[in-house]
Amino acid sequence: MKSDTLVKGKINPLVRPFLKWAGGKRQLLPEIVKYVPKLTSKHTYYEPFIGGGALLFELQPQKAVINDSNRELINCYQAIRDSLDELMEELSKDKYSNSETSYYHMRDLDRSAKKYADLSAVEKAARIIYLNKTCYNGLFRVNSQGQFNVPFGRYKNPNFLDEAVLRAVNKYLSSNTITLSNLDFQEAVKDAKKGDFIYLDPPYDPVSETASFTGYDVNGFNRHEQARLKKVFDDLTAKGCKVMMSNSCTDFILDLYKDYQETIKKVRATRSINSNALKRGKIDEVLILNYQVQDK
Known part of the structure; x- marks a missing residue:
């Protein structure tokens, strides 16, 4: 059930991802939306790893800051x-x-x-x-x-x-207060204020030594970057922002976010994009929250 305060007005079902993107969240949306907090109209939605934009387009907030390090995508x-x-x-x-x-x-x-x-x-x-x-x-x-x-x-x-999809996405982006940027994730969320909601969907920590390909950019996103993102997560928490992050359910991620272990939700996801068909299928992922929410 979508928050009736984050989203005002009629949701247009044609507003949906116009690209297929590695790590896209369309099939996980029912699970993710359960944990989206209620926000008032004065709050802003941030997504610094926008990718295909599945959650943004599902929620269709009136105020959003969306960003990606991939210049071609933005x-x-x-x-x-x-x-x-x-x-x-x-x-x-x-x-x-x-x-x-x-x-x-x-x-x-x-x-x-x-x-x-x-x-x-x-x-x-x-x-x-x-x-x-x-x-x-x-x-x-x-x-x-x-x-x-x-x-x-x-x-x-x-x-x-x-x-139809391109026109619907155009109308949504142009008729709401949507800021687009091509920045580092830390820079993209620096103006977030208390009560704002930030959804972090970074390139995932690899589940094995041979699964490190993300297809995201030429630099990749290694564990140093994951640790830097954890610092941003903590900083946003200290500011009073509400933060949700998706990542793979690896020992590294679970240990990195052990301070939030009471609000970690495990979910089963289907990986549909992999160069090896044998590696597609169900896999454990985590949603890490910095706020309490009742499971629905």
Whole structure:
């Protein structure tokens, strides 16, 4: 049940993720929403690892600060909000066809610094949306040079121009007070105030030595970063913010957040994005809260 104070007005079901994203939370939403606190209209929703935006779009708060370290991703949100007609016109062009030739031509644009630099912000956003919907398994993955390197997906009829969803997301982003940023997570939440709600969905701590791929960015998100995020979690708690974090249920994470062990909720999640099909399936995850809430 959604908070009737965080969300004012009618929820539009067409406002939903426009990209498939590694670590996306759509299938876990019923579990996550149970623990979203009630907030008043003066409070702000923060999500410094926005990814596909499943929880943001489920709650549709009127005031939000959303951020991601992935510049390509935030550019997509900005293009949908600020240049929707131009973006849809771009995606309608013949060069965005469901063919291997078109796919690899578009994918390889970032192999040339000059070719990529010559693309407009709208063209860059269209490229990412197109690649995301036509690449293998809907991954966003780059190599050590920051080049998109997922192979062609061979789908029969990928919908990379979902006009209804794009228009709904545009209306939500442009008709509410939604701040978009491309910053470090610590910087993205520095203005959070007492009573604000922050949802942290970082790249997960790997469940094994061979499961360290996150597909998130060229720098990865190692345990040093997890420890830095714990410091931010503590700082937000000290300010009186309400914080929820999703992560994998590893000994490292459970030990790192042992101060919050009374408000850790274990959930079973389905991992649908993995380059190895054998590694997809049910896995334990945790929701770590800094506030008490009754299970519903």
